[in-house]
Amino acid sequence: MSESVRLSVVVPVKNEAGNIAALVAEIERACASLSPFEVIYVDDGSTDATPAALDAARAGRPWLRVLRHARSAGQSAAVRSGVAVAHGPIVATLDGDGQNDPAFIPVLVAALESAGETAGLAQGQRQGRKDGRFKMMQSRIANGVRGKILKDATRDTGCGLKVFRRAVYLRLPYFDALHRFMPALIAREGFSVVHRDVVDRPRFTGVSNYGLFDRLWVGLLDLAGVWWLIRRKRASPQAAEIPAPGAVRC
Template sequence: MTSDREAIRLSVVVPVKNEAGNIAPLLAEIASACAPLHPFEIVYVDDGSTDSTPAVLAEAGTRHPELRVLRHRESCGQSAAVRTGVLAARGELVATLDGDGQNDPAFIPALAAALVAAGPGAGLAQGQRVGRKDGRRKMIQSRIANGVRGRILKDATRDTGCGLKVFRRAVYLRLPYFDALHRFMPALVAREGFAVVHGDVVDRPRLTGHSNYGLFDRLWVGILDLAGVWWLIRRRRRVPQVIPAGPTNPAKAE
């Protein structure tokens, strides 16, 4: 596993639930977009689908050797599916995007490059959607949620709900896990002492089907999550800066 992890440059994690019609076209787009980042892997996490998603993923594996598939016995939610994928990921960098095709994987290389260019002190490259293709009601809810979140957390991020992100796996594993974690990553990454960089990404209409995950797990639940994240940030006073201890001159120590 150690050699496998060292060999993979990037892991692309895609949570899906009942997205059979979107799998083949999105997989082809991811493989094409990430070709310059070879070697990479694509980790699909099937969050308890009840349609033909498992069969479609099994067939896709015969055409995409870079594909790995994990499955939840029952649906546990988008955050849980993302976490399952990240825990299994073998790349130092992890990209996530929604499985409905609205996030264009063509932006993954640019986000990855921005994160690397920012240096080891940066933990997350957050996509921010332009040209939103969601319905009017969903867009209004999103604006309210993002506006309230931005004023309270001051995370300098216009659109945390965008599923297109690239982050350092090690940084993600330091974050407190809870449902809807993926919607608060900029604030929580900053809480750990890492910088966040941003990149505009073009939103697209969903390829087929309908949404299987609610916005902010519904607004009122999102507000409760927001209060919890605010509390976590308030409780974190200082990020420890760890330096080597002991003799600085090995020869003198002998």
């Protein structure tokens, strides 16, 4: 199976027991046209019935894999763990609360593939946000500041619906909140980013377990760090080995 997987879908979750069954079924339907695929749920140290819900969802689904963090490490860490073990050359991510509609995964995959090998990321852009007013205000401020400083031409980097090339993702520097800066960091590696509008939905059940930037101060520090990384990026030199005098080339 690992040799033939076309797409890996990574879903980070923390205390989302009530949302597992419905979302797994939606992903299964949405990705049928992209077979063979795999889905990797990363349980980020849940303390509710999420492990049991995942065990139940795996029945009859050999393509559903489950990882578990012994304790919560955050959304970026959960995504990183999933991508690290993914078998597919293309990876899709979405949030585990049901707000991201899996029906848009094929749309983003098609956008990435049609853009060619120079495209590293297809980024979803939410329409009809279902978050509360305060969170939406935070999001607008964060996206506005980030866009002015990083100039990543992305309206909504916080959307969990992303499709990217696994090899490109693994070249990115890892840090907490990496998933919110992927367009700028993908561009830093010399790859383009394509965008597609996606429809936001209310979460199925429960409450949010991951904050916008968790804390504003941490978000500002991350933003400064990404800006520094972009400024310090240099083109990689092309190196050619020089054979020793008189050496016979193989």
